[in-house]
Amino acid sequence: MKKKWLTDPSHSEIFFKVKHMVISTVTGEFTKFQGSIESDNDDLSNAKFDFSIEADSINTKITDRDNHLKSEDFFDVTHYPKLTFTSELGIKNNTITGLLTIKEVSKEITLDADFGGIIKDPWNNQRAGFEFTGKLNRKDFGLNWSQITEAGGLVVSNEIKLQINLEFIAQ
Numbered sequence: 001m002k003k004k005w006l007t008d009p010s011h012s013e014i015f016f017k018v019k020h021m022v023i024s025t026v027t028g029e030f031t032k033f034q035g036s037i038e039s040d041n042d043d044l045s046n047a048k049f050d051f052s053i054e055a056d057s058i059n060t061k062i063t064d065r066d067n068h069l070k071s072e073d074f075f076d077v078t079h080y081p082k083l084t085f086t087s088e089l090g091i092k093n094n095t096i097t098g099l100l101t102i103k104e105v106s107k108e109i110t111l112d113a114d115f116g117g118i119i120k121d122p123w124n125n126q127r128a129g130f131e132f133t134g135k136l137n138r139k140d141f142g143l144n145w146s147q148i149t150e151a152g153g154l155v156v157s158n159e160i161k162l163q164i165n166l167e168f169i170a171q
Contacts, residue, residue: 019157
């Protein structure tokens with residue numbers, strides 16, 4: 001029998017890092033998201049993952065930059081309100097491979113996966129924890145805005161590093 005797990009947003013976070021003008025790194029996060037896992041075993045090795053992020057929840061702590069990221073130059077949140085990730089392969093060899101969709105562009109990505117295990121909390125809920133890390137090329141997903149600095153470097157790097165920490169509660 002399949003068991004369903006849902007993200008606990010108060011114990012989960014999605015961060016990204018991108019190089020700015022080649023010399024520094026900017027960190028941001030998405031603050032609104034939901035995810036689920038379906039699995040028929042307790043090690044979640046064959047789990048199906050479904051995940052969506054509200055693009056409008058992007059936060060880099062700079063309002064002007066956030067508004068630019070929400071614009072047509074990047075996420076175009078008016079026309080593409082969600083980013084999604086699905087995987088039906090489960091976690092294999094400490095990685096998860098699935099389909100990431102941004103602005104209706106879907107590409108397979110593989111992330112490193114650290115399964116923290118399953119515990120029973122003081123309120124008798126089963127919880128599972130994961131850390132996912134990896135990187136992607138933003139231009140693969142139609143996030144093409146770019147400018148060149150005087151020195152010839154990109155204002156915003158094409159490579160985006162991801163750090164995703166998720167806690168799930170069994171339903």
